[in-house]
Amino acid sequence: MTQRVTGTGATDHGGGVWSVAVPIPDNPLGHTLVYVLDTDRGPVLVDTGWDDPAGWDVLVAGLAACGTEVAAVHGVLLTHHHPDHHGLSARVRAASGAWLAMHEADAHVVRRTREYPMERWFGYLVDKLTAAGAPAEHVAPLAAARDAGRVPGLAARLPALPDRPIPPGELLDLPGRRLRAIWTPGHTPGHVCLHLEEEHPARLPGRGRLFSGDHLLPGITPHIGLYEDPDDRTVTDPLGDYLDSLERVGRLGVAEVLPAHQHAFAHAHGRVRKLLAHHEERLAGLLALLAEERTPWQLAERMEWNRPWADIPSGSRTIAVSEAEAHLRRLVKQGRAQAVPGSDPVAYVAV
Helix, strand or coil: CCCEECCCCEEECCCCEEEEEEECCCCCCCEEEEEEECCCCCCEEECCCCCCHHHHHHHHHHHHHCCCCHHHCCEEECCCCCHHHHCCHHHHHHHHCCEEEECHHHHHHHHHHHHCCHHHHHHHHHHHHHHCCCCHHHHHHHHHHHHHCCCCCCCCCCCCCCCEECCCCCECCCCCCCEEEEECCCCCCCCEEEEECCCCCCCCCCCCEEEEECCCCCCCCCCCCCCCCCCCCCCCCHHHHHHHHHHHHHCCCCCEEEECCCCCECCHHHHHHHHHHHHHHHHHHHHHHCCCCECHHHHHHHCCCCCCHHHCCHHHHHHHHHHHHHHHHHHHHCCCEEECCCCCCCCEEEC
């Protein structure tokens, strides 16, 4: 795979596809790879990067290195709603008049985020974490934010509303290109991958290239937590959704994957098998912990993470508990674990 990297951080992947590494402030991921796809109506972006002045400057310079500019952008395809992907969308649209497209399930998340007051979200988190067995000292700052209706020092940035949906399974209206949307829920309910059904420019064997967002990454596993909705009582199974989506992507047989983080890679099928095995091992480890009754918080404390639990900051602990709950949901759905009747906070045990 021959790739040409410019001094501005833009990479030419060949065949009218570039990427620009837009930084994420204070985040170990480092950056989001924003892809620039040439079409007969002008460049289309896949994601936009984090809403930050430095990120905007990098995106502008990167587009110039690709031989274009923000004002020329025809449209933006969003793999999902998270701010490191969707953050700069409003600014790109304001500068270019470009349309923004997103799967309807994630567009629904964006609408809720804009409509609900912050105290409602924080109240939901307080109730959810309390039910999961979080200690009072962890919940207290969230309760304070709920009561204040804001987080001190945090500027509220409402995500941009998309203009159009991304219909899964269909070829998208991009003149001169064959790009098909693949619905891959799990990381978010409306995550999509985008399959460029064109011969690889370096003639690598396989069926085109895949813009994989956060669904399929070369060296890390995406966060799979519960889908958050204060009004929706549906018992979802995000991990089950993710595993099913992985299987679907593995069957595409693509020549190369263009992910939103790290770097492009081949051998997608092998990476899919590793991720499936990783989650099965994680489920087995969780099941062993459930030999005795434990709350989701107690499980998260004992699960393996990339650092000791004592070193994990508060916000990341909330994310870890959500991931523990997603794995619990999967075990319950499979009939391998169950909630303990009458427990408060709710505890679970292996069946």
